[in-house]
Amino acid sequence: MECKLLQEEEATGDVALLYNEIHAAFGMVPNFFKAQAAVDPAWARLNWERARQIMFASGALDRKTKELVAMVVSMMNNCQYCHMAHKTSAMMAGATDAELAEVVKIMELFQSFTAIASSLEVPCDIMPAMAKKQA
Structure with missing residues (x-):
């Protein structure tokens, strides 16, 4: 089409x-x-x-952070247009080359970690209630 x-x-x-x-x-x-x-x-x-x-x-996340998240989601969804658009927007919002590289490393790490956890059917023992106990 x-x-x-x-x-x-x-x-x-x-x-x-x-x-x-x-x-x-x-x-x-x-x-x-x-x-x-x-x-x-x-x-x-x-x-x-x-x-x-x-x-x-305006919200809890600044524009740069929102654009970095959008860039990673776009990469994971294999959308070249969205990846480039959000990478550019993140850079315009102040993202550095180091930040762009680090977020890509985080994405790759958790793509593999989620594949491992899913394939082994690991039961989750780290829950949000644990964070509330530390506060």
């Missing part, structure tokens, strides 16, 4: 308003949103709102 992108100059009405919001956040309209808008503008709007509320809103 060929990916259709609804370009900024083609956007009208609600899509033009959506693109203005996205452009204000990114300095561009990523192809990710252009592809969704070409299929269903309401879907693009829904996913922009989700991204805005989770990735751009």
Whole structure:
């Protein structure tokens, strides 16, 4: 299936308003949103709102940390587009080459550890209640 992108100059009405919001956040309209808008503008709007509320809103995690998590999830899901987009966003949020390398090492470590734990069917003996006892 060929990916259709609804370009900024083609956007009208609600899509033009959506693109203005996205452009204000990114300095561009990523192809990710252009592809969704070409299929269903309401879907693009829904996913922009989700991204805005989770990735751009202030919360317990800073933007750099959110982007590093998104980068790792993208790598684990084999999404080259998302991996590159979130790596770039993490760098723009201040992630260093050392931080990018370390998060990749952590991802690789736990991909192998989870495979070991799952294949051996290891019963979990480390539970969240243990952290509460130490507090």
